[in-house]
Amino acid sequence: MSLTSLPKVELHLHLEGAAPPAFIHSMSREKNIDISKIFNADGSYNFRDFTHFLSVYEAACSVLKTPEDFARLTTAVLEQCAAHGVVYAETFLSPDLTCEADVPAWREYLGAMQEAADRAESQGITLRGIVTCIRHFGPERAKQSALCAAETASDWLVGFGMGGAEDMGEQGDFAYSFDMAREAGLRLTTHAGEWRGPSEVSAALNDLRVERIGHGVRSIEDPALVERLAEEKITLEVCPISNITLNVFPRMSDHPVEKLRKAGVPVTISTDDPPFFHTTMTREYETLERTFGWDEDVFASVNQTALDGAFCTDETRDIISKRLKSE
Numbered sequence: 001m002s003l004t005s006l007p008k009v010e011l012h013l014h015l016e017g018a019a020p021p022a023f024i025h026s027m028s029r030e031k032n033i034d035i036s037k038i039f040n041a042d043g044s045y046n047f048r049d050f051t052h053f054l055s056v057y058e059a060a061c062s063v064l065k066t067p068e069d070f071a072r073l074t075t076a077v078l079e080q081c082a083a084h085g086v087v088y089a090e091t092f093l094s095p096d097l098t099c100e101a102d103v104p105a106w107r108e109y110l111g112a113m114q115e116a117a118d119r120a121e122s123q124g125i126t127l128r129g130i131v132t133c134i135r136h137f138g139p140e141r142a143k144q145s146a147l148c149a150a151e152t153a154s155d156w157l158v159g160f161g162m163g164g165a166e167d168m169g170e171q172g173d174f175a176y177s178f179d180m181a182r183e184a185g186l187r188l189t190t191h192a193g194e195w196r197g198p199s200e201v202s203a204a205l206n207d208l209r210v211e212r213i214g215h216g217v218r219s220i221e222d223p224a225l226v227e228r229l230a231e232e233k234i235t236l237e238v239c240p241i242s243n244i245t246l247n248v249f250p251r252m253s254d255h256p257v258e259k260l261r262k263a264g265v266p267v268t269i270s271t272d273d274p275p276f277f278h279t280t281m282t283r284e285y286e287t288l289e290r291t292f293g294w295d296e297d298v299f300a301s302v303n304q305t306a307l308d309g310a311f312c313t314d315e316t317r318d319i320i321s322k323r324l325k326s327e
């Protein structure tokens, strides 16, 4: 079986960050919004570093305005995922970028995205949503996102998390929002240990009590933390090519994903913001095969780990499990 058609589970995917550049470009023309400076001559996204990436990202989001726009975005993203063998994905949704985290508006946007996702089920891909607050917008705005999440928690909107710039504030500053989400029955994850070191991952576990970590790769710098992650079965949402593109590690051979896996940490593989990092799930798998010799058995176990760590109901998990085994 080719690495493209191999059935995959992807847990760390920002919906807006997965927007194909051609899709954003055509939306900008439709709406007469000039964002031409965010594109390279070949039509790809143009950014220099992480800070610039965040501003290009926000410019790309500026063309997405109505619930219908987000429904179309969901369809476009799921087509891409399905083309690379993804059978189940969880996607980060940002009420801040969608509707300034206004709860009644959020219900409409979420409904439109969910309908688009339901239509994509016929392509053999299932999507679930995780509301994320944006760290560099601060803890007060995060509460509004948490409220959106808590008010719309369901079998489809299954989690709450945090993305954005890791160098702003502390994980614990956001405890109120994470507590609100937990009380609403949502499962929790947060970006940590990508830009800051292992203490950030410990803070996420201790102060926010999350059960998954977005990235978490710099945990490798603290052997006691690596042991804890393995023992407590904390799933890491590892995005190798994102890390190399943003210079978290200089080369793929320096990436700790294999060491973490060998240490018994539940590692999973995702693309983060694929067109920004010129990646796809196929490209991630090809790179892991080439760099660390991962074969079909390793990929099968990584996908099982991802399914075990997925925030969906057990009923959905059973359906996806059959999809993973049937190909």
Ligand SMILES: [Zn+2]
Residues within 6 Å of the ligand: 012, 014, 163, 191, 214, 272
């Ligand atoms: Zn991310």
